[in-house]
Amino acid sequence: MTAEVSKAYLREATTGLVKEAEVWDSIVEQHLVDWETEWKPYRDMILQAHRAAGVSLLKWPQSRHWDWRNKYQCVQGMLSTPSFAVMCSGMTEGLMLLDLSLHRCQLPEQKGKHLVYVDFLEVAPWNWKTSIGHSPRYAGVGSLLLRAAIERSLEEGFKGRVGLHALPQANSWYGKLGMIDFGPDSSKSNLHYFEMPLDKIDSFIGKDG
Amino acid sequence: MASAKKTMTLNLTDAEMSALEALSDKKDLNKTSILRQALRLYQVIEARLEKGDKLYFEDDKTKEKAEVVML
Numbered sequence: 001m002t003a004e005v006s007k008a009y010l011r012e013a014t015t016g017l018v019k020e021a022e023v024w025d026s027i028v029e030q031h032l033v034d035w036e037t038e039w040k041p042y043r044d045m046i047l048q049a050h051r052a053a054g055v056s057l058l059k060w061p062q063s064r065h066w067d068w069r070n071k072y073q074c075v076q077g078m079l080s081t082p083s084f085a086v087m088c089s090g091m092t093e094g095l096m097l098l099d100l101s102l103h104r105c106q107l108p109e110q111k112g113k114h115l116v117y118v119d120f121l122e123v124a125p126w127n128w129k130t131s132i133g134h135s136p137r138y139a140g141v142g143s144l145l146l147r148a149a150i151e152r153s154l155e156e157g158f159k160g161r162v163g164l165h166a167l168p169q170a171n172s173w174y175g176k177l178g179m180i181d182f183g184p185d186s187s188k189s190n191l192h193y194f195e196m197p198l199d200k201i202d203s204f205i206g207k208d209g
Numbered sequence: 210m211a212s213a214k215k216t217m218t219l220n221l222t223d224a225e226m227s228a229l230e231a232l233s234d235k236k237d238l239n240k241t242s243i244l245r246q247a248l249r250l251y252q253v254i255e256a257r258l259e260k261g262d263k264l265y266f267e268d269d270k271t272k273e274k275a276e277v278v279m280l
Contacts, residue, residue, distance in 0.1 A: 100246070157239055
């Protein structure tokens with residue numbers, strides 16, 4: 001399978017410089033190698049710093065156990081679970097898995113309609129904001145991935161509808177984007193379920209000027 | 210970023226076309242989207258059955274489960 005790549009931009013968090021980036025419409029081996037050789041050691045370094053600082057486990061990065069090779073292998077070749085990656089300067093900066101089949105809208109005005117469900121979305125650990133004051137390298141990687149999910153929803157005829165369960169540390173971020181918080185979902189470890197209302201979609205993907 | 214697509218001709222009976230049009234209206238999706246969605250679901254179900262999983266429908270009120278027997 002050949003991935004299609006589209007141009008995008010990311011902002012360096014410390015300098016404010018805008019850098020050219022790429023959104024890939026499929027995870028490929030290179031992204032998984034970056035995860036194994038670059039993300040994991042960096043993540044372990046961050047976790048070590050949390051341990052050394054005596055940070056409560058509740059405040060440790062909540063995606064720290066995610067294994068992208070395993071996640072990708074579970075869905076490889078499945079039409080209903082497309083994957084995406086963001087790259088910048090030759091390095092993988094974010095990864096995402098979607099589901100197109102198994103979830104439906106909960107918003108009353110869209111109830112039961114198809115949506116793109118964001119199964120997993122993670123940015124590289126050097127882009128994390130952590131409780132030990134670690135500064136992200138790039139801002140906007142998560143937004144680029146969520147925009148890709150909305151664009152996929154538009155391509156599928158789902159009108160841009162997207163939904164997801166958020167890790168608790170990301171609840172406020174999805175709320176700030178204008179997604180509706182349905183509160184804890186007992187069928188999903190009490191993670192909060194979010195959906196993007198239709199009137200926020202155009203502004204999020206930058207189509208309303 | 211839409212992937213390149215190939216076109217095919219599909220021959221349907223009147224009944225099949227009616228069903229497709231009804232689903233298209235109900236789901237607010239065009240016919241192509243409905244068929245693509247059906248293909249994805251078919252693939253997911255086949256993959257899960259091949260792994261040894263079973264497919265059930267559950268009554269939301271009674272929680273009674275009925276296995277869907279796939280041939």
